[in-house]
Amino acid sequence: MGFERCPDRADGGDDRCATPRTGADGDGAAQSAEAVPTVRLEGITVRYGGITALDGVDFQVARGEVRALLGENGAGKSTLGKVIAGAVRPNAGSATVDGHLLDFRPSSAIRAGVRIISQEMSLYPPLSVAENLVTGGFGHRRRLVRWRQAQATAQDHLDQLGLSIDARRKVGELSVAEQQMIEIARALFSGGKIVVLDEPTSALGVAEADRLFAFIRRMSRKGTSFVLITHFLDDVMAHTDSATVLRNGSVAGERRTAKVTKNDLVRLMVGADNRIASVVSGAEFRLKPVPESRPRLRIARVAAPSRIADMSLEVHPGEVVGLFGDIGSGSVELAEAAFGVRQAHSGSVEVDGVAVRSPEHSVRTLESAYIPQDRREALAFPQHAAANVTIAQLHRLLGLRLARSKEFAITSEQLGRLSVKSCNPRTLPGTLSGGNQQKLLFARCLVRPPRLMILVEPTRGMDVGAKDDVVRLIRSSAAEYGTAVLVVSAEPESILAVADRVYVAQQGRIRAHLHDCPASSSTLMTAAHLGETEISA
Amino acid sequence: MLNEWARRSLPTLAPLAALVAVIVVFSAIAPDTFPTLANVRNIAIQSSVLAILATGLTLVVVLGEIDLSFAAIASVSGLVASLVVSQTPFPLPFLGQVIVGAGNEVFAIIIAIAVGLMFGLINGLIVVRVGVPSFVATLSILLVAQGLAYYFAQGNSVAATTSIGRGIAQATWGPIPVIAVFAAAIMIISYLVLRHTRIGRYIYMAGANRQAAVLSGVPAGRIVVYVFVAAGVLFAIGGLVNVGRLGSAQADTGLNNLLPVFAIVVLGGNSLFGGVGGIRQTLVGVLLYSILQNGLDQSDLNVYMKPLVGGVILVLAVILNVYTGKIATAAATAGRGPRDESRNDAPKTSLETVGNP
Structure with missing residues (x-):
């Protein structure tokens, strides 16, 4: 056509x-x-x-x-x-x-x-910068590679590009941004x-x-x-x-x-207009006050390796709390501590008064659910959608013997409820889009509505429409099931679009607690850098 | 063109097709001896020990681990049972020569299985608690278990076997060899556990993505230990039956099975990366391998040519596996529209995707 x-x-x-x-x-x-x-x-x-x-x-x-x-x-x-x-x-x-x-x-x-640099890194982390540049196709005219010469050439190129990176360093030791610069540098060296x-x-x-x-x-x-x-x-x-x-x-x-x-x-x-779109355009949101109820998740003065210095926060049943923090602020580590993936060496992490021990304890006893930042960490790609959806609740929903028909019925119901497009219980997760993979993980969490849900960057890398779907999903889970939700993100828009209250983390500490006040993206950024401790009306 | 169902099923169908092809070819080459009932019995008997060992290895491989120690565990377990039942004094470190168990049959078998269980437990704990990659851990245990077998045997061959092991290995029910029924029962039970129980699902999930299983509350560490233990027990049983079939135990009885069992598990389409495959794949691998060996034995080929021909056919079978796996992957992703451009991870085109469930 x-x-x-x-x-x-x-x-x-x-x-x-x-x-x-x-x-x-x-x-x-x-x-x-x-x-x-x-x-x-x-x-x-x-x-x-x-x-x-x-x-x-x-x-x-x-x-x-x-x-x-x-x-x-x-x-x-x-x-x-x-x-x-x-x-x-x-x-x-x-x-x-x-x-x-x-x-x-x-x-x-x-x-x-023309050179394309895709999302997946194509460098070799265990090799040095120089070695990585050499594989890009220069310096080895003959069969033998002259390492000293190659390294000098590589350093020369890096200097010319104004990159202050030592060509002898291992790529794996570089920051992600530096690795990306090396990828671009390599593309340019090879005539890009x-x-x-x-x-x-x-x-x-x-x-x-x-x-x-x-x-x-x-x-x-x-x-x-x-x-x-x-x-x-x-x-x-x-x-x-x-x-x-x-x-x-x-x-x-x-x-x-x-x-x-x-x-x-x-x-x-x-x-079209949606909540994400209006946050992006700078609208202010009215954050809610701290609820009166007993907190579900209570983190008190926690210190943990390697980035948490001293952090405290509370999440109450039925509310969505945002934890805003850049990579390195300790926010992701705190989410891991709240699920038992990471152990605190001081302070306490409790769900309904019970100390968090391990992921297994969190899922089975505390009825928590966790979605990590990288969906690839959470999905089993060789297994069909049904196995991925029911895995966390097998011990409750299905007896020792797995009834496939029941499993598929549960999965179909979840997929329908979350409107996961082009997915049936037999679909392999690898064939789904990022947004639908994320919904598959939500389906896993909501098979049995959890008491606490911890979500790291739940909308990262999604388009505006899919983001809005996920935001609605998070808010309705909190409202319908009384689930306490902790959302961790480095994007102020993602936090504001979903959260009732916001904590701002920086350098291993909670810098600000925003509640009962209006807030916009710039409020969060300001709070992160000014370091106020309490912001409310 | 094949339709989509056929293409997705190719990884399952291709080894079956190879199996049928091998049967047809050998039936043509040796029409008087190959396609006979007697020969079918032969094949069943020849393949049974391999099938038991391969089943144990399959459990480990589905979990994304590897167990190289099976051959040595089979050796030492079979040997220990024979030593106990024959009341042969054998050396125990620090205790000197001892006679264990006063020739008690059941006791001999329990001891043999306990040896397999113990080595499985050691494998599992080294992998889970210490974090040693299973290849390295089980390679070391292979040497330890085999070393123990050499030490126990002191260079002797033990002519006695347990009557239970002998019974399983040599008795028949009418025309049906008991050993084949026994191996089939072990495979069926393992199949049911893997496919239709919770722990089986945990094994697949932990094999497909260990981290995802942990985050879903699956006790992955315990599962790994259980699987190594179960595999160790199966290896011990395989060793017992093997000794029963051979009629005597030597220190290195199990070692001959090392490469064949490995070939079988991979041939059928199990992925060494875990999470894919299962007992069905292993069964096809067992049949393919055993029929191939049996058929070659009956052909007029130069004796020195047979291993070469067998090897070449196995290489072709593996190529077929990988190739059909790629086609199936293409079929699985062809339905995916360009709308899914941000999908995170397509299945990789390699052995990983062979035999998608």
Whole structure:
């Protein structure tokens, strides 16, 4: 269908096409001779089976430009990234790099200088920086690798790029941001001119992300073009030149980021208002007072390895408490301590007055549930959905003998209730989207509504629509079952969208407790940095 | 084109197809001796000890661990039973020569099984408590158990066997060899435990993703110990039956089984990464391997050529496994639309996905 529409695309029959043209023309500075697009894709259409992933998409990146590629999950961002990198061959459309036609094969994309850096790290952590750079394809002209020379060359390149990283260090010892910089450095060493980054900051704290973006900016000034596939609109606003927004496989709009608000971008992405969208646009939320009831989770003056210095917090039945803290603040470690994954060496962690001992004790006796940040830690991919959903409650729901029909009935009911799309009890989790995998984990928790639910970054890396689903799910679990929920996140938006009260953690301590007061994203950021201890009306 | 069901079932069907192919080929090569009832009995008897040992190993492999010590546990258990029943004095460290158990049959068997259980427990505790990778832990225990067997035997062969072991190994019920029924019973019980009980599910989950199992409240550490213990007991039983079949016990009786049992577990389509496969896969592996060996024995091939041909056929079977696993993975992800672009982890195309449940 998209195929037939392509020929008359030129005469602007589709208003989606008109937007990018005006967007680009509107900016005079971009029209210099150098702004001839390095990469230009036209009428890209990709179909998987009966589904159209990309429908006549036009996309371009100029030399030295940092361009964001935005859109909800399924909008086609990653597919477009793969088309640029030659990993996916489109059904229709053409692509040129510096005016040379590409034939959509990885080898020709690499020859043309396109490099894609995907979410999964492709470095070898046990090897040194220099060794990793060498595997990228330089320095070993002959069979023998001259390590000293390779290391000197590597250090030279790093210095030229302004990276103060010792080439002899092991990659595994570097921070995640530094590793990503090394990946980019490697892409550039091997002749990369256009670098596609797929969600580069989803594993980074704020400070680390800023370092990475500063590096990207320096590289772009030297002429490297970047395509940044991301969910983080703040990053887009602060660190990119322009953004292309995809919706349902088509270009919804193309904007210079200097001339657009975050809200505009959200509206382009989803075209609908929801709670996440309003938090993103800076709305204030009224936080609730501390309930009168006995706390369900009570953490008192806990110190634990390796990051918790002294933390206390309480979560009451039926409320959702947010714990806002960057990587390194100790927030994730505190969540682990609350579930018994990590042992405190002083202080107390209690659920309904009973000390937390181990994950097994938490699940079976205290009736707690835990969803870690990395879904891959929590799902058994070779096992079907039903096994993944019922695992935590097998001892209660099914006798010593497993009744498959009963197990499947329980699973189907949960999948239906949480509206997990394209999933039945036999589905393997690996075939589901990230949002649906997350819902599968919620299904596991809610098979038997827990008394305490601990969620680490429950909405991270999701698009705005899926985030909203998860937020509703968390709030309704607390309201319906009286579950006490602790949500840990480093994104202020995710916390505010879901929480009744908020604790702010930094450097192993609780810096602030926000309750019975209005709060916005900036309130949280301020609290984290000012270190007030109590904020209320 | 194959339809989707067929493609997803390929990892199960392919080893079966290989099995059928092997049967057809050997029936054509040796039409007078191969496809006969007597030969079927032969194959059943030949494969029974392998089947018992492979069942024990399967439990461990599904859990994502490995147990190399099975051959030595089988050796030492079978030997100990024979020593006890024959009232042969045997050396115990620090105690000197002792006669254990006054030739009591049941006592001999209990001791033999206790030896298997103890080595299984040691394996499990070293892996869980100390955190030694099971490959290393069980390799060391292989040497310890085998060393113990050499020490007990003092270079002798013990002609006595337990009458129970002999009975299982040599008796028949009408045309049916008891040993085959015995092995089948062990496989069926193991199958039921793995597939239809809670602990079986815990084994699969802990094998597929240990961390996920722990976070779901599964007592993964205990499960690992249980499985090594259960496997140790099965290895001891295998050793007893093996000695019963051979009629005498030597220190290294079990060692010949080391590589065949390994080949069997992998051949049928069990993933060494855990969480995938099971007794069904192992059964196919047992049959494939035993029929192949039996058929080669009956063919006119040069004796020195047979191991080579057997090896080549096994390589082909493993290639077929991996290849069909890839096709099945492609089928499982083909239904996935581009909408799922952010999915976290597609099944990897390797032995890992062979034999998806």
